[in-house]
Amino acid sequence: MAKKHILIVPGDGIGQEVTLVGKKVLDKIATKFNHEFTYDEALIGHVAIEATGVALPDESLEKMRNADAVLFGAVGHPKYDNDPSAKVRPEQGLLKMRKELGLYANLRPIKLFDELLSASSIKPEILKGADILFFRELTGDIYFGEKGRKNDGDTAYDIAEYSRYEVQRIGRKAFEAARTRRKKLCSVDKANVLETSRLWREEIQKLALEYPDVEVEHQFVDSTAMMLIKDPRRFDVVVTANLFGDILTDEASQIAGSMGMLASASIGDGTGVYEPIHGSAHDITGKGIANPLASILSAALLLDISFGMKAESDLVISAVDKVLKEGYRTVDIADATTAKDKILGTAAMGEAVLKFL
Numbered sequence: 001m002a003k004k005h006i007l008i009v010p011g012d013g014i015g016q017e018v019t020l021v022g023k024k025v026l027d028k029i030a031t032k033f034n035h036e037f038t039y040d041e042a043l044i045g046h047v048a049i050e051a052t053g054v055a056l057p058d059e060s061l062e063k064m065r066n067a068d069a070v071l072f073g074a075v076g077h078p079k080y081d082n083d084p085s086a087k088v089r090p091e092q093g094l095l096k097m098r099k100e101l102g103l104y105a106n107l108r109p110i111k112l113f114d115e116l117l118s119a120s121s122i123k124p125e126i127l128k129g130a131d132i133l134f135f136r137e138l139t140g141d142i143y144f145g146e147k148g149r150k151n152d153g154d155t156a157y158d159i160a161e162y163s164r165y166e167v168q169r170i171g172r173k174a175f176e177a178a179r180t181r182r183k184k185l186c187s188v189d190k191a192n193v194l195e196t197s198r199l200w201r202e203e204i205q206k207l208a209l210e211y212p213d214v215e216v217e218h219q220f221v222d223s224t225a226m227m228l229i230k231d232p233r234r235f236d237v238v239v240t241a242n243l244f245g246d247i248l249t250d251e252a253s254q255i256a257g258s259m260g261m262l263a264s265a266s267i268g269d270g271t272g273v274y275e276p277i278h279g280s281a282h283d284i285t286g287k288g289i290a291n292p293l294a295s296i297l298s299a300a301l302l303l304d305i306s307f308g309m310k311a312e313s314d315l316v317i318s319a320v321d322k323v324l325k326e327g328y329r330t331v332d333i334a335d336a337t338t339a340k341d342k343i344l345g346t347a348a349m350g351e352a353v354l355k356f357l
């Protein structure tokens, strides 16, 4: 029996809907395995701005620091998407959370459940068996460098920066993970043009000497984008910088059939944060149709990585697998052959997973 304190941070839009389901799954696991999980909630994003004027209030940050893990939803609101000049923005909460908690590694497992082969826009024979683990660097790069305007506002710039230390610490995590998998690591950069990429490659090459059992390849981001669609099975662990990782993992989400299926873990020096890779999805907010499986799979990652509860985590994944095998689908992963009565809303999909737990 273990005692753990989990902070629930639903954020905005469908984040509110799916995180509730993820929490129910954690609760069920606690009961089943005789653990004691306690919970608290905190604000982030648009809901935090409305309530406090800032996207990540100090109180939320304090709660995050004191928790054993955070189950997070999403941030975002159309109001800001259509107003690029807004000074206070929901995503500032996300970036601040990552920076303040030292979350430098974002792990995104891309694994296709066999039952969803036909839900992907890629041919099943190319997809079957694809299993990729992305390591996206999260606290450096063009997102955090100096940005501004010059020439009376007519020219804009964003500076990309990486230190050797930043590359080493994410690189090491990726090599360690490759060791526990198929022992292949693909480091993605743009070393033919970018200085940050040249430094990135130097550090990965140095690390490779410490991991002779891992086969390393260096690939440019443009050809990686192409290869992910052409032959996704050739990848095992992929490590890359913040901006490239942001784009490539959304592309790779199509391998899994839907954004609604993919979970991620952000880890670093302190509390780990677990979240679906999708955003707040205003187009479907409030309709009760959001796919909660990414949040449920985020809860599975939380159990495994932050609490070391592998059996509990595997049980959650197998419950999701069983639900899909039974033919249950949310609309985003349904296809023309799905029976109408097997299409479930957010809450019902959550209940189906709980049943198989």
Ligand code: NAD
Pocket (backbone or CB within 6 Å): 014, 018, 073, 074, 075, 076, 077, 078, 081, 091, 094, 259, 260, 261, 277, 278, 279, 280, 281, 282, 283, 284, 289, 290, 291, 292, 294, 332
């Ligand atoms: P999005 O991920 O919210 O949605 C993209 C598309 O996928 C939409 O059509 C949506 O309906 C669908 N989708 C996403 N999650 C789904 C789910 N669980 N079930 C069913 N369908 C799902 O991305 P977007 O539309 O580009 O952005 C919307 C807002 O989210 C913006 O404000 C953006 O800034 C924000 N955002 C936040 C995060 C985050 O918090 N980590 C990530 C990406 C985008």
